[in-house]
Amino acid sequence: MSLAYYPGCTLKTKAKNLEEPAIASMEVLGAKLEEIPRWNCCGAVYSLADDDLIHQVAPVRNLIRAKEQGGNELVTLCSFCLNTLKRANLLMKENAEKRNTLNSFMDEEIDYSGEVKVVHLLEVLRDEIGWESLAQKVKLPLRELKVAPYYGCTLLRPREVAIDSVENPTILHEFLKALGAAPVDFPESARCCGSYQIVSNPDDISGYAWDILSSALSRGAEALVLTCPLCDFNLGRGQEELRKQHSEFKGMPLFYFTQLLALALGIDPQVCHFELNYPGPESLLREKNLLSRGGSF
């Protein structure tokens, strides 16, 4: 199985630990993630203003690249990219007036009307591979690892692009169970981490991060699993400040879902780039005997 794949900017630099374990894992699962040619930044956020069409050009161009490849699906790993591409796709599908304007503006491109389906890798695992098949491929079950699934915002909102139930999402829970880990439910699993406020109001971020991390900790979680590089930054780098503010807080490792996937599939841990995780998860993984195969980072 070959899947058209859109990486996005952050995965090529700061979040290699999200991308590389995904590519390696999908190969083990019999699927090749084929990066679409000439992709560009999706714009990171969907334009919410009715008259702002120029910012739809970037995501739509990527959808056109995918259409040119002949596939009917485009896979993403970053939940920001998923949201922006999926909403732009919906606009092109459902709004004839704006579709015509955008197609006319991009007269060097083929016409596009929402033919490509934008999906997140978690949806591929759930709908195309299946949790049972995934579980059968697991070589190193993540037994005894208590992980809080953190969905954040962009996988679930707005409703029309959600990859799961908005009110009661279970896709990350099911994913963790397939890998043998124990999902730890907590009420803040879809609460915003502060997002791009890190650029303008960095001081507010530690409050958001504390609400999320302390809630997961109080329910017995040893780590958090997430899909978004910005959530990872706000909840991870912010822990330095949290340790100063809350003496009882010792830190909580965060994992990209693809890192846990690769680990469970028995892939060399070096592919997971755990050295890019902050705080480092090494001691937790050693404690749980989850580094015994590959040995080191």
Add this chain to the structure above:
Amino acid sequence: MSVTISPKRLRREFVRKIKELSGQNLQLCYQCGMCSGVCPAVSNMDLSPRQIIELARLGLEEEIINSKTFWICASCLACTVNCPRGFDLSKMMEAIRLLTLRKNVDHVRPEEISPEERRTLPQIAMVSGLRKFTG
């Protein structure tokens, strides 16, 4: 809070622009406060999301523009998916931001972002931050 309402203070053009940019019908809101209840950032705001809607439909431009609420909003869409009236407040917050940004008044000055931040922040933070806070 108390505000003075009068025809003299009503900025019809401001209300019209918000409606046009957001595509939202402000009259849908019945002030139940669900948006404020689910907003993770409400404690950092000076006006709650519910108050912003009410002030907007009263045309009280000054109160809104002087507030920091719409700069605190992270477009997480918790209000959007929980509104029992189907009002998309995230689009109204964007409209208010744009009414300032389109006058060439940036909320964040890119040159003031430190080299350390530029080095460490993920690209999606920089791109989304500059998209939301600069014109």
